Amino acid sequence: MTPETASVTPDVLLAPLDPAYLAEENPARTGLRWSAFLSADVLPRAAALLLEAGWHLEDICGLDVREGLAAVYHFDRMTSPGRLAIRVLMDRAAPVLPSIADIHQGAEWHERETADFYGIVFTGNPNPAPLLLPEGMQGHPLLKDDAARAPLAALLAVPGREDTVLRKAEGFTLLDPAEDAKPAKPAKAKAAATEEGADNA
């Protein structure tokens, strides 16, 4: 990390990678300072640029939504803190991402955990064995039923978020408010699953 890169904001840092979407967030509302959508192929380059500028990987969160499978990478900086969420969307039929474990070594376990829970394949992970679930276990516990899947916009583009969109590629519609932003069906399906417990609350 050099003094010049330490203060560079992600919108400048990630600009060469042409993010489909990049926004400055209000940390008081979401806990994030920036959020971005990247394509899977530039993920390792983004990881390398971020490491060089002193960012560390906090976690990798899988997410099963109507548009496909997504992964959210949370990065933060120790010198000038502010959280960056990098989101990548994958085709449900072939959920593959390049591993960044050769850049941020801590990613190896986060990737293996995400593979356990969502079945996402991280190509190039140095040890792609199950991390938390038993070997040979069938299925991925955090995948959702068709009826329970919400659109991305219903989770990430809600009114009152107070974010400022800095970049938005032509044709990027993932965060456009869905017609059924609050789908009645998924809520009902989930409510049925927890009815017994919820009534005791």
Place this chain on the structure above:
Amino acid sequence: MHSTETLRSHGTACPATSADGGCTDDQIAGDGYTCRFEQGARPESLILNMGPQHPSTHGVLRVLLELDGEYIVRAEPVLGYLHRMHEKMAEVKTPAQFMPNMGRVDYLHALAWNWAYVGAVEKLAGIEIPERAEYLRVITCELNRISSHLLWWGAYLLDLGAFTPIMYAFDDREMLLDLLQLMTGSRLTYSSFRFGGVYTDAGPAFVQGVRQFIPHLRSRLPMYTALVTENIILRRRIEEVGVIPQDMVTRYGASGPVARGSGIAYDVRRAEPYSVYDRFDYEIPVRHEECSMARYMVRMAEIEQSLRIIEQAIESLPEGEHMHPKAPKPSFKLPAGESYFAVEGARGKIGVWIASDGGKTPYRVKLRAPGFSNLALFAECARGTLLADAVAILGSLDMVIPEIDR
């Protein structure tokens, strides 16, 4: 390298046989992890399986080690022995129903996890917290941090072969548990924070008890130093052992005393201020030696700093409600949206990310455990050290496996 598909389909059967240099007839065949680990070993190496029943792995961590004599050539922690799938439970329970889980992720600093979860929910739902409750959260969370550090201190020395210190640590910790019991109703798996406040108000017994405890522990700390910290045997075991350079901290996303023992003054209470921590005068202890002793010294200094915070908070504890009058009922619905809330736990940065579609239960909850990232660097850190050092390094990371496995 194996493809993911092969690894996931062969079950626990050992893929190696004596023919290809794996398990031989006179050895008990290990599981897939052992067999794959053995395949990368040099012929003259010894493969040692440490844990999950080894006392220094605290019951539930397993580490595969390749040894050249007494030196570690390669190490691989094997996780999952205490995995409970908290993140799935979070998706099928309402936020109020999920609270008890937060007492059971990291049972040594349960209130920090309480705080991370209620913080994320409060941020998402815009729930207000009365000032008195903020103070009570700070006081109980810091008391809990001290009890965590005391238990770590005793157990670490037990790992290193010193039996007596844990008796002193538990003596003092017992008083903390009595105090926390008044506020939370439990002695270990606390789940007493509520959305919009805390479960119990502090009575005179608690306030008086905390006031008495502060000078008591302060009077004990010099004895801890004289008895243990300056002990030459301890110092030889942990000084310059388990060196973690700053770039390793960044590459693994380590935090807490592991980062601060390597000279990085990073503490969520300062970096991403929450609650009323900005009202108190305290320091963030940092050491620059980067070794196990540095992490030891950071934790000992943090006990004193937590006492400072508690002292100021108990003396300026405002009157008022411990629950906001408009705090939601347990059956409330989370609004749609996402929120990330981080707190400083005894082991480092705890993060909770909630994504909600406005349904009865959260759509997705991610639990970011500091111990997960801290332990991830063990394999690199332990390379080239002695087997006995592995115990000293593991202990210096202060791992709580239920938090790592979640």
